[in-house]
Amino acid sequence: MLRVSLREISAALKEGRVSPTELCQRCLSFIKATKFLNAYITVAEETALKQAEESEERYRRGQILGDLDGIPVAVKDNFSTAGIETTCASNMLKGYIPPYNATVVKKLLDQGAVLLGKTNLDEFAMGSGSTDGIFGPVRNPWSYSKQYREKSVQNSHTENEDSNWLVTGGSSGGSAAAVSSFTCFAALGSDTGGSTRNPAAHCGVVGLKPTYGLISRHGLIPLVNSMDVAGILTRCVDDAAIVLGVLAGHDPKDSTTVQDPFKPFELTSFIDASKLCIGIPKEYHAPGLSSETVALWSKAADLFENAGAKVIEVSLPHTRYSIICYHVLCTAEVASNMARFDGLEYGHRSSMDKSTEVMYAATRREGFNDVVRGRILSGNYFLLKQNYETYFVKAQKVRRLIANDFVNVFRSGIDVLLTPTTLSDTIPYVEFIKEDNRTRSAQDDIFTQAANMAGLPAITVPTALSEKGLPIGLQFIGRAFQEQQLLTVAKWFEKQVEFPMIQLHGLMDHGHTVCQHQKSAFFS
């Protein structure tokens, strides 16, 4: 029952086939059973059950708030949730309990959604593996899937198969794992350079990055103000559209949201492919792209062409500057946004208090991990008076060029771009950590961060399983504020590829074995 889509469970609730409290309890017990995935930092059991009870009362009176009433959801732990600890997986905010809800959280709760808990991430959303938070790495549910296990037996894996679990991708790995492992029906992530789409692709779920300015960032603890968006993770495109309908719209508390009123839409299953023009950016044939992914990408292009759509190769000439440009602008804004963590008002405060300066320095050293500190130092360097023109201003100009690349392509008649989401399927944790965070991010963000630079909407759709039995997703990038068109195309594609559901049978049993081995896996 937990495996159905949001739309289906919503119907079940309305028809009384299941009650909100029953649904909530099931999800909560399944979270416990999948604890070894480490997808959740905080499980808000009490408040969730209370919300479920209130929802049940509304269903009884026939006064439900909307399609999300009674639906269990999870939220990445960098969104402020009133009364629920919000840590950003960092020592800096361990124990911090926000006094207010992020706007997107409030919108979900106002629709009657049941907040199960806060999901795990890379510390302060910096990373592409969900491995660098203080609560440990998140495990990809596909590590325990029948599809993967069958294939890995063939590859003659060693005795302790448990130590070879796979990463989720990041930084919203917890949210992706939570949705993928059926513990909730939708989850919020954040997307600054691909942090929603990357783990969505690796976990075989849908990851939507909306247009910048469509959804409020108020309450999303900021990383890069000019690129951050709230991301939506669901098991199918339709569900993403439902959640988008609830979240989108102007927020007076966020001056970067557009004033135009947003009209929620329903997706049709049918498209007239002959009217569609798909663009394939040639610069996205990047080195390191796995042959499997290339093949899949090609097959997808053929799919559209066979259906009557125009599939054209296009050029985004400034693509190769994108990752460097992103790095400069990202670290500069990070340095600025992290300045508020001084230990005085909230969060961790060092006990070294000889002077204010000493306390600040010690607090920030103790509170932040190396990744965060590295980015702060880089960012401050780029913002120094003598460097500002050379780095920051230059990067902004390049950013404009990158954004213009997209404008030109869309102006020439392209409706939607089709690209890979990640270089390959996911890899084991022990492999992943062989390179550092910065290197990994630079490699893994390559297809995703341009959409953040240009502020465009993008969605990853699980397409097929790799030879190892692991998910590969493909990405669609659309025009600004044209989510309806983007999601319509994505939905059609999803229907064509019929991506298989993850088979997590025997997960319960596996849970016990894993718990015994858990310690060694964690601290290896």
Place this chain on the structure above:
Amino acid sequence: MTGLALNCSINKKSLFDRKHYFYADLPAGYQITQQRLPVAVNGSLSYSLCVGGKKNQMVTRTVRIKQIQLEQDSGKSLHDDTRSQTLIDLNRAGIGLMEVVMEPDMSSGEEAAAAVRELQLVLQTLGSSQAIMAEGQLRVDANVSVHHLGEALGVRTEVKNINSARFLARAIDYEIQRQIKELENGGTVINETRAFDYKLGCTIPMRDKEGKQDYRFMPEPNLPPLILYDTKSLPANMNHQQVVNIDWIRERLPDLPSVRRVKLVEQYGILPEHSFTLLNEDGLMEFFENVVRQTQMNPKKVIGWILNDMLGYLKQHNLTVQESPVSSLFLADLLNLLERGTISSSAAKQVLEELWKAEGKTPLQIVKEKKLELIQDQQELDQICQAVVEGHQEEVMEIKKGNLKVLNKLIGLVQRTTRGRADPVLVKQILEKRLSQ
């Protein structure tokens, strides 16, 4: 509004930036300000001050306004040295401020104080701020430097912690002298921040909280450019409650102090110095106009009563105009009695004394009670004059010798005898007649 009042060019598009530094009263680690492109630039402020040896010559000076920018306030730090701790009050952190930056066109503490006082009046008239320095509604930092005529401006110091216009003048004058002395002794002036110690009347170096810092300015990513419109550029379909129309605001600007002063002088024939005092004292102009409206006395004479008698009394007892025990109506009544010749001016002063007690009696009631009416009976007056003349033969001799000033003494004696109820002009006539006999 303030930009328009200070003759600035309004930038229809202005931008916000982050200024980064670490300090306990700055919770975000940066301050949002307008470093690149502020909302208003290139204005001017005219002010007047009294110059000359006797300070009786009024001149007008102008100080250029470099820019007006919007920015955030920081919190407040209170240093508790006894417990070696600092207390931070964050209540005002993040609140919007307007910073007015002047060019270094002033050359004395007095000029600066006069300019600031005029700015206070402008802000109060507009309603932008009550601008009371003692309450922190207007904070003034002075940048002071010295140089020889014809040379470039010297190194400047910034003086903070100034709580009134008077202290501003003192702090600046002290700092000017300090710098001159320093340079004359072969030293140099350091570019530093100094605090004014009002008890000692001097400036002391502050624990430099900023020093030579790189603020790593960065555009504020959460605030789009601020767009202001005028009637020409206002888009047709824009919700007019959502936009600021500069022309609309300009049309609704109230009369600025300088304009009001000119109008007062023109309308009532008072001196320019008088108009300054009337506007400087909150409520005094309204009081004056109310009295003028209700009396037949010439405004030029009324002003004396307002500025000398009324204001003098209020200042003595530390009262505001609103707290005055004497209402404009009563004063007008009193002045009417004087004007009609019912009482003399010295009697009027006695009545005013009584009115201050605020026992609810009208001026007329007091006059009747104390029998202060001018003596109308010529004969009675004559007799009193006679008595005075007879009693002061020495003075009479002096007058007959030609020392006419002594006559005033006799008049004064008559007044004393009559308790101010004699018309001095009449008394003079009578005495002169008698003495010439």
